Amino acid sequence: MIVYRLSRGPYKNDLSGKGAELAGGRWNSKGVAILYTSESIALCTVEIAVHMPLGIVPKDYYLIKIELPDEASIKEIQEADLPKDWKSFPHANSTQLLGDAFVQEGDTLIFKVPSATVQGNYNYLINPRHPDFRQVSITETVLFEFDKRLFVKE
Template sequence: MIVYRLSRARFAKDLSGRGAELAGGRWNSKGTAILYTSDSIALCTVEVAVHMPLGIVPFDYQLVQIEIPDGLEIEKLPETMLPEDWKSFPHSNATQVIGDKFIAEQHAPIIKVPSAAVQGTFNYLINPRHPDFQKVTIVGITPFEFDKRLFVK
């Protein structure tokens, strides 16, 4: 399976989850490394757009294609198992607790979670500290240009 990530060029080859570790996010608290990826390029685009101020067009981005080999365990987190406020903005810490627990327990290297930004799509969160993480590989990196219409005031 191929998953996608949009990243600033200088971090395109970095799969450490360090950015999420420093900043925290919907599915991890500060101090917990996790790699956010999406099931489509379109979802990646929206996920970046929802975090950018209006009028600011992201530049210097790369599209990173990441291969998750067949047979690598992927934990699934159905929406029915999530707290009622899981897609609130700003995000609740209930989802951070779920992600932090996933990382700490190390049952699987990847967890499939529903996107809060686009209904019916999924993000794949990868644990860079799981023993099977080295099986996850970058298979392509290409420049990516955002459509300016997404960021118009």
Template sequence: MIVYRLSKGLYKNDLSGRGAELAGGRWNSKGTALLYTCESRALCTTEIAVHTPLGIVPVDYWLITLEVPDTLPLSEVPVPQLSSDWKSFPHPNATQLIGDAFVQEGRFVGLKVPSAVVHGDHNYLFNPRHQEFGEIKLLESEPFPFDARLFIK
């Protein structure tokens, strides 16, 4: 499977999940490292767009392409198992607890979760401390210019 992430240039080769560990996110609490990825370039773009103020075009972003071997153990969180507010903003603590438990249990290297931004699409979260995480290969890092029309007021 191929997954993608958009990252600032300084962190383009960092797959440690440290950013999510420091800041927390929809699917993890502060202190829990997770590597967030998307199933498509378009979903990556949308995920950045919803977190960027209108009128500001993001610069110095790189598209990271990762190859995840089909043999790696993945789990999935189906939408019907989530609380009704799972995609609200700000995100609920309940989704963070799901990601935290995923990391703590350590059974799977990856977790497929629904995108809160694009209905029907998915993000893949990876536990960088899982024993099989090293099998995920960074295939390519390339500069990613955003189309300014996405950010016009």
């Protein structure tokens, strides 16, 4: 399975989940390492855009193509099974608890979750502490140029 992520230059080869561990996110609390990836390049783009202040075009980003083992274990959660506040902004603690439990249980490598930004799309959260994580690999890294129309009001 191929998934994608957009990362700033200095972190383009880092799959440790350290950034999410330091900052926390929708699907993890601070202190819990998790690697956020998306099913498509378009979804990655939107996920970055929603976190950027209007007028600032992201620079020095790389598109990372990541291969996950075909036989990898996947835990999937349906939108209907999520707490009512799962799409809230700022993100809710309820979704962080779900992601934290996924990492701590350690049963599966991948957690497939619905995107809060693009209905009908999915993000794939990767547990860097899972034994199969050593089979996760970067297959391509290319400089990514965002379309400035996403960020600049004309």
